[in-house]
Amino acid sequence: MGRLEIRPEEHAALVDGRPLSLTVRELQLLISLSEHPQRIMTREELFAQVWGGQPRDDDRSVDVYVSRLRAKLGEALPGRRLIHTHNGIGYRFSPDG
Amino acid sequence: MGRLEIRPEEHAALVDGRPLSLTVRELQLLISLSEHPQRIMTREELFAQVWGGQPRDDDRSVDVYVSRLRAKLGEALPGRRLIHTHNGIGYRFSPDG
């Protein structure tokens, strides 16, 4: 999976061997996304996996955490965009930028 | 169906396993077309399936979205023409270029 490595059982995400300092939520979200590479996941799916249950109609939690995750990934891997937005649907994780 | 795969339930259209970044409308249109391969579909039929209801007399929405769809398909599958125009009638989807 390139320079990014995710170890759910160790609660860790590594870039070139260095752990990213992600919060629990951020890591859960990254794990959920990366478990289905190239698949478009809806907010509902992601919310269910990370938070459990169903999001409120106007819940922006997923978006906010995607944003935070991107910020940290972007710092560690400049110039790569691993999480893609699919307007009106959700997000997609693509290992190869 | 060759290199193009359409998965309505996943909101995705894949070329060689990679999702195209289609908008919701574009995907709906592609789904409608591809559900009846080799069949000529009228603008009215397509409009009804994608937008619902009947198009205005001078509505060009279907044409515009066919054009947008062709542009994106053409980028992902250069040299193949999947959507054929039938003058005065409508469009036809042909899986094998």
Added chain:
DNA sequence: GCACTTGTGAAAAGCCTGTGAACGCAGGCG
């Protein structure tokens, strides 16, 4: 108490959509 995380509201940025208009292309006709 302190440092950090979490979820929420709201402003800013960005994308999608439908529309009108311009453009291109072919056929018909003087």
Added chain:
DNA sequence: CGCCTGCGTTCACAGGCTTTTCACAAGTGC
């Protein structure tokens, strides 16, 4: 030929809707 006409294709754009980002109050654990 040259011009007109009928269609389909593409461009440009404004409005609306979605996503992104920021700031903040409340919560948690050390």
